[in-house]
Amino acid sequence: MDKLNENVREKKHIKLGEIDSGPILVALLLGFIAVAIFVILRRRSAGRRDFLLTGLCESGKSAIFMQLLHGKLPETFTSIKENVGDYQAGGHSSVRLVDIPGHYRVRDKCFDLYKHKAKGIVFVVDSVTVQKDIRDVADTLYTILADSATQPCSVLVLCNKQDQTTAKSAQVIKSLLEKELHTVRDTRSRKLQSVGDDDVNKPVTLGKPGRDFEFAHISQNIQFVESSAKEKELNTLTDWMGRLM
């Protein structure tokens, strides 16, 4: 009888040993995967120090650039070339600020030159004309967000010209854009299906397929804030940059 009990106990031990090793292996595997993801993400964001000001023509990018770097508003002119300068926020080392021209003929080419070094992308919106221009604004923003090179970036949608009484709030602009980006995504995915695309430059499909487009579903960290370059109210932008520097 004693021998029988001992045998049962032995068997139990063997079984317990077998069951116990499973969770340990799973935990080790999960740990390994977590470390690998951390290393990959670190590598992807390493060397990214630039902040890019982008958006449609006349949204106020050059005004913001000049206010931040020189404390003054520039004469009105359409940029055809980027403005580049060093910006320093209290206590931080300086970063490169690049004002990308809004004109469609130069915008994408210029953006492509700087996107791989970008840590933060500031998408400037004219809060007065945004509703009228919503198709163009959404199309331009979609191109930026769907670019695989911008996936590690933080994105700030800066709703500028808030000194104007007809300016839409950041909250309204966010929901206008959410609706329009849904349409842009549909149009683009239909085009992709008919044309086909090479795998290397394949843009990312934004949000969750089959669901309404929501900014909460994209991989970039995106925030919406308000500003007025004219009134030098740019704290929302400088605070955001300070947090990333």
Ligand SMILES: Nc1nc2c(ncn2[C@@H]2O[C@H](COP(=O)(O)OP(=O)(O)OP(=O)(O)O)[C@@H](O)[C@H]2O)c(=O)[nH]1
């Ligand atoms: N009322 C108001 N006007 C602004 C503000 N920011 C810029 N502007 C004006 O908007 C116009 C366009 O500003 P820019 O800074 O040249 O616009 P941009 O985005 O650089 O335009 P592109 O160079 O064509 O890409 C200018 O007349 C600015 O003075 C603002 O916060 N409030």
